[in-house]
Amino acid sequence: MNKGIALIIGVGEVNTEHYDGWNGMLQQPENDAKMIADKINKYGFTNSLLLLTQEATRQNVIDRIQSMALLSCPGDLVFIYYSGHGGQVPARKSDMEEDNLNETWCLYDGQLIDNELYHLWAKFKAGVRIFVVSDSCHSGTITKAIIDTSDTNPVMVAKNLPDVKIKSVYSKNIDFYTEIYDKLDAEPMKDIEVPIMSFGGCQDDQCSYTLSKEKYSVFTTHFSKLLNAPSNNIPGASQGITYDEAIKRIQLAVKEDVGLLQTPYSYKVGKDISFSDEILLKI
Numbered sequence: 001m002n003k004g005i006a007l008i009i010g011v012g013e014v015n016t017e018h019y020d021g022w023n024g025m026l027q028q029p030e031n032d033a034k035m036i037a038d039k040i041n042k043y044g045f046t047n048s049l050l051l052l053t054q055e056a057t058r059q060n061v062i063d064r065i066q067s068m069a070l071l072s073c074p075g076d077l078v079f080i081y082y083s084g085h086g087g088q089v090p091a092r093k094s095d096m097e098e099d100n101l102n103e104t105w106c107l108y109d110g111q112l113i114d115n116e117l118y119h120l121w122a123k124f125k126a127g128v129r130i131f132v133v134s135d136s137c138h139s140g141t142i143t144k145a146i147i148d149t150s151d152t153n154p155v156m157v158a159k160n161l162p163d164v165k166i167k168s169v170y171s172k173n174i175d176f177y178t179e180i181y182d183k184l185d186a187e188p189m190k191d192i193e194v195p196i197m198s199f200g201g202c203q204d205d206q207c208s209y210t211l212s213k214e215k216y217s218v219f220t221t222h223f224s225k226l227l228n229a230p231s232n233n234i235p236g237a238s239q240g241i242t243y244d245e246a247i248k249r250i251q252l253a254v255k256e257d258v259g260l261l262q263t264p265y266s267y268k269v270g271k272d273i274s275f276s277d278e279i280l281l282k283i
Contacts, residue, residue: 002076003076004040004046004281005072005079007051007065007081008033008040009084010031010034010056011052012027012030014085014107019106019161029083029159032220033052039224043283047071057107058112065117068124073127074127076283077129078130078131082134083136084106085136086161087105087106087161088101089102089111104161113180116180116184121194122190124193125193127194132196132198132199133223134198135223157210192269193272194271194272196268197266197276198269209258209261218254222249222250222254240281240282242276242280251263251264251265
């Protein structure tokens with residue numbers, strides 16, 4: 001029998017020592033993660049882990065993904081959700097990045113680089129399906145927003161590592177990131193044997209937003225509403241919606257909230273057929 005395995009991450013604050021005095025405080029990511037964790041239990045995910053802020057370290061996230069690779073079997077669905085800041089670090093020439101930057105998740109004690117995730121995906125067995133949802137900014141070129149809690153109107157807050165900190169955080173920790181790159185270079189790139197569907201909160205050159213007066217982030221608010229829909233995982237329930245239908249609905253809903261500043265997207269990587277026409281979160 002197929003099973004669902006999940007990792008839910010919400011980072012509402014980062015370690016100022018690593019991030020050069022910046023704490024990246026946001027109230028929404030922990031709320032986002034707790035809500036998503038609660039909702040997916042109703043979809044039959046019996047093996048899930050919730051990591052919040054200080055628990056969401058680089059090592060804890062890496063260890064969990066590696067254990068998911070060992071635990072999962074062909075036909076299983078692996079779901080990984082992240083809410084927090086997104087950042088960038090300079091890429092190496094071997095990365096072939098047009099902008100010479102690699103995207104990151106700003107975990108509590110340091111950034112997790114997309115190259116590291118690629119190596120982790122390669123550890124999964126053929127036949128496993130992976131669905132990744134990232135409610136974060138993947139660009140350092142967005143004008144940072146300012147939280148003004150005294151205003152009665154909601155203020156848009158960008159979930160990105162501010163431009164001014166991208167270089168300083170990297171420079172302060174250059175030995176740390178150099179060691180990561182050296183380890184990655186020492187391990188040959190392997191083909192990803194699994195199909196991976198990913199929903200991102202925004203395009204690569206945009207930012208995911210929160211509204212300062214709201215409990216949840218903009219993208220996650222609308223993604224979570226779709227999880228209220230009936231699912232085939234629940235005995236006797238009616239048919240749910242597909243991944244392709246889901247991202248289209250989210251795009252329209254987010255546009256109503258923030259216009260064209262944030263356009264959610266989906267992309268597919270890996271091997272074998274896509275599962276975009278399957279029912280959302282169907283195990």
